[in-house]
Amino acid sequence: MQAIISAVQMHLADEYTITHEPVTLFDLMERASAAFVKCFRKDFDDRGLRLAVFCGPGNNGGDGLAIARMLINSGYLNTAVYKINFSPNQSEDNKTNEALLKKMHAPVRYIYKAEDMQFIAADVLIDAVLGSGLNKPLSGEYAQLAQKINAINIPVYAVDIPTGLPADGGVDENYNGIRAQKTITFQRPKFNFFLPESLAATQEFEVVNIGLDEDYIQSLPAGHYLLEEKDIRKILPPRKRFSHKGTYGHALLICGQPQTMGAALLCASGCIHAGAGLVTACIPGSGLTALNASLPEAMYLPRDIGQITSTAEDYKVVAIGCGLDTNDESKVLLEKALEMQTQLVIDADAINLLAKDKNLLDKLPPGTILTPHIKEFDRLFGNHTSWHSRLQTAVGEAFSRRLTIVLKNQYTFICHSDKKIYINPTGNPAMAQGGMGDVLTGIIAGLLAQKLSPLHAAWAGCYLHGKAGDRLARNSYVVKASALAEQVAKEMK
Numbered sequence: 001m002q003a004i005i006s007a008v009q010m011h012l013a014d015e016y017t018i019t020h021e022p023v024t025l026f027d028l029m030e031r032a033s034a035a036f037v038k039c040f041r042k043d044f045d046d047r048g049l050r051l052a053v054f055c056g057p058g059n060n061g062g063d064g065l066a067i068a069r070m071l072i073n074s075g076y077l078n079t080a081v082y083k084i085n086f087s088p089n090q091s092e093d094n095k096t097n098e099a100l101l102k103k104m105h106a107p108v109r110y111i112y113k114a115e116d117m118q119f120i121a122a123d124v125l126i127d128a129v130l131g132s133g134l135n136k137p138l139s140g141e142y143a144q145l146a147q148k149i150n151a152i153n154i155p156v157y158a159v160d161i162p163t164g165l166p167a168d169g170g171v172d173e174n175y176n177g178i179r180a181q182k183t184i185t186f187q188r189p190k191f192n193f194f195l196p197e198s199l200a201a202t203q204e205f206e207v208v209n210i211g212l213d214e215d216y217i218q219s220l221p222a223g224h225y226l227l228e229e230k231d232i233r234k235i236l237p238p239r240k241r242f243s244h245k246g247t248y249g250h251a252l253l254i255c256g257q258p259q260t261m262g263a264a265l266l267c268a269s270g271c272i273h274a275g276a277g278l279v280t281a282c283i284p285g286s287g288l289t290a291l292n293a294s295l296p297e298a299m300y301l302p303r304d305i306g307q308i309t310s311t312a313e314d315y316k317v318v319a320i321g322c323g324l325d326t327n328d329e330s331k332v333l334l335e336k337a338l339e340m341q342t343q344l345v346i347d348a349d350a351i352n353l354l355a356k357d358k359n360l361l362d363k364l365p366p367g368t369i370l371t372p373h374i375k376e377f378d379r380l381f382g383n384h385t386s387w388h389s390r391l392q393t394a395v396g397e398a399f400s401r402r403l404t405i406v407l408k409n410q411y412t413f414i415c416h417s418d419k420k421i422y423i424n425p426t427g428n429p430a431m432a433q434g435g436m437g438d439v440l441t442g443i444i445a446g447l448l449a450q451k452l453s454p455l456h457a458a459w460a461g462c463y464l465h466g467k468a469g470d471r472l473a474r475n476s477y478v479v480k481a482s483a484l485a486e487q488v489a490k491e492m493k
């Protein structure tokens, strides 16, 4: 998995690479700029495009100047360079790149005040004004410049980070920086890109490798990690010769109400397709026919508290909450589940029940997995005005209560008791439909039944769920939860 390092650590990685390899910062800037141009050309192949490259005073601006040179050299002859000179500061490599550009007789226009900026006749604008060196929110001339650029209304491609967006530490809800269509970022995605608020700064991002020392980056103490397929491959349990259904664990799913039986069925489907040896659905009797018809592999347990207790030791995992409602009967079921001394996955209405009665929250056994979406999370742990603060709460609660909190979103954040946040990169908006969360709960329960640790079950569950959704979204505008559950088994294979 990739360590998502801070802007400060990225600077250390630059220094380390320069000290330990025969490269200079100028060389790194060349690599970064060449990587940007290569990526840019994939999206804009037309050499006749009018490009405007805005370059600031530091190394981000230095990249911009080098990018302009490389674009001109590769045939983008309508490239205009705008050098932002709001202050006399200029980094050394910025100076060198400015000189190289002038040697080619490329016209460089200087902007000393935002109001000097005239009409820009361009098809695409490249933002290299400020990058990871941002040290305070934009104000004054820079803030005005950003507004003027945003008003031009052409696609903006940002170099490394859009001007005004910090790399980490959260995104201001009144973001006043440059709004990019795409950011081509160096070596690692920046943590803030994973927060929904960053959509104001960049619609999308692509990471390009610039050859910084990977071993060093991975050795840095990071609080955030991006999951990769190879992490999941390592932890998926093999189906061994001579194994049988008992080998792969028994999951009990306490889910559903007459009017939300689909949630229970989808959860059971996720669990079956993720490979649990046995799945028992504890659902209202009115769902039995549907269960038998749609998932004949699943067994049925009546909603009878006495029966649930008597068979508790048989279950490797209990998942509770999908379509459960928050009525008194459901509360009793949750209390029973908490007494069962088994691995728990708590979702949906079971989370809402914990929110209603915080005494139950305090009874969660260590190792429990919670799978809230944003509203369920805020109901449980209080309202948050930003994702940054929400994640801080999630990390604190996961640590102090020894939980794994799967905070669902486009990028799901898995906050674990080790105080780290694991980011799941798979998944897409075609999956934004009812029932998806129920399937995820079932998949995670299925993996726990197969003896994965809570952290590994959360990693693999989220990754496979999103991967299945990505596969199905290639040929479909929307992905149905039931289809996704079936696809999961194929992704695991």
Ligand SMILES: NC(=O)C1=CN([C@@H]2O[C@H](COP(=O)(O)OP(=O)(O)OC[C@H]3O[C@@H](n4cnc5c(N)ncnc54)[C@H](O)[C@@H]3O)[C@@H](O)[C@H]2O)[C@@H](O)CC1
Residues within 6 Å of the ligand: 010, 011, 013, 014, 028, 029, 032, 056, 057, 058, 059, 060, 061, 062, 063, 089, 091, 129, 130, 131, 132, 133, 134, 135, 136, 137, 138, 139, 142, 159, 160, 161, 186, 187, 210, 212
């Ligand atoms: N490892 C990497 O990722 C590499 C990064 N490079 C580039 O270097 C950039 C970082 O360069 P720098 O550290 O020089 O930083 P920047 O170029 O982002 O900005 C530095 C300048 O902006 C000023 N500044 C910061 N915030 C401001 C604000 N709010 N208002 C006004 N002025 C402000 C600083 O005082 C300084 O003069 C990266 O974003 C990337 O583009 C590449 O050149 C080489 C390798």
